[in-house]
Amino acid sequence: MGVHLNQQDIRLAIADVSHSVILEKSIEVEPGYSPQCAAAVVRDIVTVAYGVCGLDISALLGVGVSVCGPVSPGGMVQRANGMPTWAGVNISQIFGAVLEKPVFADNESNCSALAEIMWGAAAGYEDFVLLKLDLGVGGAIVRNGKVITGVAGGGGEFGHMSIEPNGGLCRCGNRGCLEVQIGVDRSLQEMSRLYGRIITIYDVSAMASQGDVGARRMIEDMAEQAGRGLALIGTIINPPLVIVSGRMTRAGDMLLKPLVAVYEKHTLMKARDVPSPMRTRVMIGKLAENDAVLGAVGLALRGLAALP
Incomplete structure (x- = not known):
């Protein structure tokens, strides 16, 4: 599953291990929302989305998260240009604790590049x-x-x-x-x-x-x-x-x-x-409208493949 955190909305995409995208969804949120709020919103969206798709939530293997600003290899937002209050937040830890799944985080442009590799012009x-x-x-x-x-x-x-x-x-x-x-x-x-x-x-x-x-x-x-x-x-x-x-x-x-x-x-x-x-x-690029959230899916797929 992929999640893109925007200033005014949260986007979500669900894909299977063959890289086929099953569902995309967007939900508006109040500007300035907290990381904890975002994690809870994503948890609720996932529960509903999996039900709509007729999937068991236990089938969720991992989550990729795309965010504005540089993200360290350990999942910490270094300088959150678009969402300044997120600087110093460890996305992997906060979302992992709520979703109870492996979480992989990266900058939105890096995720966009992954999307173009897997589904687009690259x-x-x-x-x-x-x-x-x-x-x-x-x-x-x-x-x-x-x-x-x-x-x-x-x-x-x-x-x-x-x-x-x-x-x-x-x-x-x-x-x-x-x-x-x-x-x-x-x-x-x-x-x-x-x-x-x-x-x-x-x-x-x-x-x-x-x-x-x-x-x-x-x-x-x-x-x-x-x-x-x-x-x-x-x-x-x-x-x-x-x-x-x-x-x-x-x-x-x-x-x-x-x-x-x-x-x-x-x-x-x-x-x-x-x-x-x-x-x-x-x-x-071929995916300008949704490349960040699709790239977050790719981030999760690559991250899971690299786990021991």
Whole structure:
């Protein structure tokens, strides 16, 4: 089973050992909910969901949990950017005590990468990079089929690369992070003020598709900054594949084409200089809407397989 902890909802997915997804469910929760509350909500959802599916709860083998922010190999949230009160919380211990099953926890972008490996655009790839463009910016590095989490769980945190040291203050405490430079949340607030109504991340793509110049400019500006950040990553890693994920990918080619153009302008190994098999492919992921919760399922499946 996989669980994704969002600021305002908890998502759950149940799969069998053959990787077939049986059920997906989402439930809204009050912002600022506690880890203990989340564990109890998940327990209740699981009980109901297993009953709906005609399954015995004893058949639950393990749980993967996806959360915003870096997570240590032992399951502790290091810096909970999206859910600040969760910093220092050991997900594996708290959820394990309530669910009485093995619990495996990781950052949501790392889980998204696992989902793309198991069900999505990265099938057949051993090495790739994932860049997640949502209200925040995340990332993951996959090498030999495994996500590189880093010694303390901070591997692949592309959104917190300091691109402009004198730039705007980031929620992580640094300045000019890629997440700040891309500025999805800030841009949505600006558009909401200009249009006199709340503009959501879903609205932007729809408005741009209908020819709205403000929405198109917002997407182009984000693509410019994301492409520059991705070019740094490409120069360092030179991956065979880059998957762009997150809800901003609803914009499709309106986002991808300018992003790739900027990437090609600023990265070292340019497509024109190398033969086709050696070029970095940049593509939109197949699971942008539910990759984190599906990746949490994959996290549980991999974790259980590794147990003695």
